[in-house]
Amino acid sequence: MTSDRTLRLGAVVPRTRAEGPGERFAVWVQGCxxxxxxxxxxxxxxxxxxxEVRVADLVADAVSAGVEGVTLLGGEPFDQAPGAAEFATGVREAGLSxxxxxxxxxxxxxxxxxxxGADRLLAATDLLVDGPYLADRRDPHRPWVGSTNQRFHFITDRYRDLRLDVLPDRLEVRVGKDGEIAINGWAGVDQLDALLADVAGSVGRGRVR
Ligand code: SF4
Structure with a gap:
């Protein structure tokens, strides 16, 4: 039976290389x-x-994106754990990480x-990154994280061989047909501000933890 469960989202990027290993379907949940x-x-x-989107529709979109996996970020995915768990379970059943x-x-x-629902979301997660962003503990070395307190938990074997010491941070800039500029990924605040100072128009930032 198809569930009518929904998730409230802030943004989706169907294909990105800046939000985890390989190409990923990135979902920023709304609310933290x-x-x-x-x-x-x-x-x-x-x-x-x-x-608000139907989880079943989001699963279909992620599976049809032809990516290696999905990344849930936000916002706070565990504030909507039942819906996020259903999404994660659905895409994992289709072979995505x-x-x-x-x-x-x-x-x-x-x-x-x-x-x-936290137990179900954890059970459907291969790689968990936990901990709040602490501005006074900035991490310039590891990919995708903002501060040194944040931890990588390899819950399954899927990414256990990941070389965090050699993977780079990436920043992606997208220019829409209407000229709007959206950025996702991670860069230092100074680098980001220098970049934004060079671009005109309205700017929406993706995840930066
Ligand atoms: S950095 Fe902290 S406050 Fe910001 S979205 Fe993530 S968990 Fe929420």
């Missing part, structure tokens, strides 16, 4: 209760903003006060 000081995505904090970012720590997500 963690609210790290210095977060680059405060426009994704409000839980009633963004757009799942990478999930969270501002919570894994111990909380596995503990007695974890959000509803």
């Amino acid at each position: 209760s963690v609210r790290c000081s210095g977060c680059f995505n405060p426009h994704l904090w409000g839980p009633s903003l963004g757009q 799942v990478m999930t970012f969270t501002g919570f720590v894994r111990e909380y997500l596995e503990g007695p006060k974890s959000p509803d």
Whole structure:
């Protein structure tokens, strides 16, 4: 039976090389209760903003994108764990890998006060990156993370051989037909500000943790 469950999203990039290993379908969920000081995505904090989509439709879009896997980021995926878990389970059944970012720590997500559905989302995740962004602990060395407290958890064997020490951070810039510029990926704040100073028009940033 097809579920009518929905997810509230801030953005989707169907094909990116900047949000995890290989080419990925990236989903920024809308809403974040963690609210790290210095977060680059405060426009994704409000839980009633963004757009509501059917999980079944999102799974179909991800599978048809022809990518290696999906990445869930935000916003906070575990604030919508039941829907995010259903999405992750669906794409994994189709053979895609799942990478999930969270501002919570894994111990909380596995503990007695974890959000509803957290166990299912963890069970459907191959690679988990946990921990809040701490602006005073910037990490210039590892890919995809913003601060040194954030940890990579190889929950399955799928990415256990990943060489984090040689993988680069990437920044992708997209120019829409209407001239709007959107950026996703990770760069240092100074690099990002220098880049943005050079571009005109309205700018929407993707995930930067
Ligand atoms: S960095 Fe991530 S977890 Fe922290 S406030 Fe921003 S969106 Fe939420």
